[in-house]
Amino acid sequence: MLDKSPTKSPVNVPNDLAAHWMPFTANRAFKKAPRLLAGAKDMHYITVDGRKLIDGAAGMWCTNAGHGRTQISDAIGKMAATLDYAPPFQFGIPQAFELASRIADLAPKGLDHVFFCNSGSEAADTALKIALAYHQINGQGARSRLIGRVRGYHGVGFGGTSVGGIVGNRKIFGSLLAGVDHLPATYDREKQAFTKGEPEYGAHFADALEDLVNLHGANTIAAVIVEPMAGSTGVLAAPKGYLKRLREITQKHGILLIFDEVITGFGRLGFAFAAERYGVLPDMLTFAKGVTNGAAPMGGVLVRDTIHDAFMTGPEHMVELTHGYTYSAHPLACAAGLATLDIYRDEKLFERSNKLEPKFADAIMSLKNQPNVLDIRTVGLTAGIDLAPQADGVGKRGFAGLNSAFHDHDIMLRAVGDTLALTPPLIVTEDQIGEIVDKVGKVIRAVA
Numbered sequence: 001m002l003d004k005s006p007t008k009s010p011v012n013v014p015n016d017l018a019a020h021w022m023p024f025t026a027n028r029a030f031k032k033a034p035r036l037l038a039g040a041k042d043m044h045y046i047t048v049d050g051r052k053l054i055d056g057a058a059g060m061w062c063t064n065a066g067h068g069r070t071q072i073s074d075a076i077g078k079m080a081a082t083l084d085y086a087p088p089f090q091f092g093i094p095q096a097f098e099l100a101s102r103i104a105d106l107a108p109k110g111l112d113h114v115f116f117c118n119s120g121s122e123a124a125d126t127a128l129k130i131a132l133a134y135h136q137i138n139g140q141g142a143r144s145r146l147i148g149r150v151r152g153y154h155g156v157g158f159g160g161t162s163v164g165g166i167v168g169n170r171k172i173f174g175s176l177l178a179g180v181d182h183l184p185a186t187y188d189r190e191k192q193a194f195t196k197g198e199p200e201y202g203a204h205f206a207d208a209l210e211d212l213v214n215l216h217g218a219n220t221i222a223a224v225i226v227e228p229m230a231g232s233t234g235v236l237a238a239p240k241g242y243l244k245r246l247r248e249i250t251q252k253h254g255i256l257l258i259f260d261e262v263i264t265g266f267g268r269l270g271f272a273f274a275a276e277r278y279g280v281l282p283d284m285l286t287f288a289k290g291v292t293n294g295a296a297p298m299g300g301v302l303v304r305d306t307i308h309d310a311f312m313t314g315p316e317h318m319v320e321l322t323h324g325y326t327y328s329a330h331p332l333a334c335a336a337g338l339a340t341l342d343i344y345r346d347e348k349l350f351e352r353s354n355k356l357e358p359k360f361a362d363a364i365m366s367l368k369n370q371p372n373v374l375d376i377r378t379v380g381l382t383a384g385i386d387l388a389p390q391a392d393g394v395g396k397r398g399f400a401g402l403n404s405a406f407h408d409h410d411i412m413l414r415a416v417g418d419t420l421a422l423t424p425p426l427i428v429t430e431d432q433i434g435e436i437v438d439k440v441g442k443v444i445r446a447v448a
């Protein structure tokens with residue numbers, strides 16, 4: 001934290017907020033009324049003025065095991081003291097191999113190889129590049145089109161931005177990647193409002209892929225990337241049967257299917273990965289966030305052996321995939337990842353999330369009759385609450401909700417436009433779910 005001249009405050013509160021240009025933040029509004037955090041433990045954040053906020057957002061869909069897990073911080077500290085950095089190109093550390101094996105063991109059978117990077121954005125770009133390269137080496141280089149989905153979010157690299165379908169994230173960045181197209185979003189409020197779990201209506205949205213195949217030709221399409229549950233756009237669960245149908249169509253046309261599980265991975269939907277919940281095996285699966293409980297930056301791509309093995313040809317002294325990052329499989333991230341997976345296993349947090357899902361859904365749905373609530377969607381330990389936009393601007397009510405939650409009601413939640421997103425750590429208790437719902441109700445009334 002920037003602290004040019006220390007104050008008398010018990011924690012370092014910066015007296016100059018100008019230099020830090022904050023990501024995905026309304027900077028001017030923030031700097032007038034900062035939301036500054038100083039600590040975190042279990043289900044709570046501590047603000048710089050010592051208030052305790054219940055975490056309704058797992059930070060940002062990251063801290064599935066709750067905050068301040070000493071098992072993780074000890075592992076990071078020990079690793080930092082033992083091996084601060086190791087080059088990941090042409091050298092390796094045992095922990096990276098162990099972590100890859102353990103992640104592959106958690107994944108559906110067939111997704112047996114892990115390529116590490118440092119974020120969800122890098123994971124999306126890595127998966128898209130592997131798809132393009134795979135078709136090249138397979139003699140199908142004409143397959144260069146990438147298909148995303150309207151309202152999809154795959155991070156902020158050029159690849160992820162291009163296949164992403166949130167207009168506000170794209171429109172100021174020029175023409176982005178060529179040869180990208182989008183499936184329609186899977187949301188229809190009239191047919192799906194107030195659904196717990198996967199909506200009955202909407203499997204047919206997958207058939208739009210056949211239209212894109214007709215339009216472009218299957219032999220020009222490399223891959224389709226979708227989130228099993230679109231989180232950043234307001235929690236949209238896949239309709240029943242949608243992902244299966246997408247799998248059938250991609251398979252029929254030789255198109256790779258990539259699941260972006262940056263949010264849904266590591267228990268959010270009650271399973272290690274949503275692919276298991278839906279019984280659908282993608283060709284690649286991206287993860288980040290929960291892999292280290294948010295304690296160190298890490299992302300990665302799980303890759304099917306058929307794809308991985310296709311690269312393992314040619315002279316053995318040659319690099320098989322000319323891609324990677326200086327911090328791929330960073331020692332601190334690997335240590336954090338291994339300690340995190342231990343906690344998930346020992347505390348059975350994925351099962352816990354699964355068991356809590358119906359109670360969480362019922363509790364959140366009790367907000368249905370609060371003012372301005374247009375829809376509530378729940379899936380796993382995740383909920384999106386759409387509020388009616390204010391007459392004077394889209395997103396104003398949601399932003400007011402974020403501020404009211406932080407400043408007046410001691411809860412951290414996420415606001416995306418006028419949607420409030422709830423996604424607590426998987427250690428949340430039933431009482432704490434009640435507390436979250438009570439506070440969110442107060443927030444909704446405060447911004448009515």
Ligand SMILES: Cc1ncc(COP(=O)(O)O)c(C=O)c1O
Pocket residue numbers: 118119120121122124153154155156227231232260261262263288289
């Ligand atoms: C589905 C999905 N993909 C990719 C990303 C990007 O991850 P990161 O911010 O770590 O780059 C996110 C972030 O929220 C996400 O939800």
